[in-house]
């Protein structure tokens with residue numbers, strides 16, 4: 417039993433959830449290692465949603481509201497870290513939830529489907545995928561005909577660079593949540609939110625809700641928000657935003673360094 421007063425209580429609880437997810441057959445050991453890589457970057461971010469991440473969240477929400485067929489891709493880690501948030505996000509932006517796994521097995525895919533349904537999802541795609549996305553060497557290439565295959569916007573987290581690149585090559589807009597601004601995923605995505613998926617997903621839900629409400633009010637007043645949202649998306653410069661997240665990390669390192677020198 418971990419004391420709530422332990423200085424790393426939250427981080428330890430998250431690790432316990434992932435280990436528990438592994439025991440239930442949802443997360444794989446490799447996913448636990450991937451989480452460790454993320455934690456290191458989160459440390460450098462100060463474990464909070466930064467200004468650049470908030471800007472990327474706003475652009476992502478605009479993309480999701482404008483999308484005709486948005487899909488939220490779910491893997492073992494995200495199914496354990498934020499199942500409720502993913503289901504809510506799918507609900508607010510009329511998106512489909514699709515299981516997509518690097519280490520795929522039918523059993524794992526069904527376990528993730530079960531988890532999402534337990535958290536309120538009506539339907540989960542990708543449990544029996546039939547279509548293939550070219551240019552991906554792993555099991556991640558298998559997608560649902562009614563889901564990612566025909567989507568125009570895909571949200572991914574803890575993703576692989578080759579799938580992000582392949583999805584973009586197919587003409588899809590990709591929103592990535594990735595704590596590492598240097599990863600291939602972060603660089604290839606249309607919009608990258610450099611933040612922990614645990615914090616970013618609830619913020620995305622809030623932002624999509626805000627935009628949807630504004631859209632409804634605009635509709636009643638005869639205004640059209642779509643062109644504003646399109647402008648917001650085209651004004652977003654992903655490479656610049658990634659640079660800003662790196663700057664936050666560098667500033668945090670120097671702050672710590674000068675602190676220890678005093």
Ligand code: ATP
Nearest residue numbers: 450451454574576577594595596599600601612613
């Ligand atoms: P890429 O394939 O994009 O080059 P990679 O091979 O370096 O990335 P992977 O193991 O494929 O990394 O993917 C894991 C990614 O997810 C890492 O970039 C890691 O920082 C990030 N990550 C881990 N945990 C979280 C989390 N909780 N929230 C957001 N991102 C996370």
Ligand code: MG
Nearest residue numbers: 575576577578
């Ligand atoms: Mg990778």
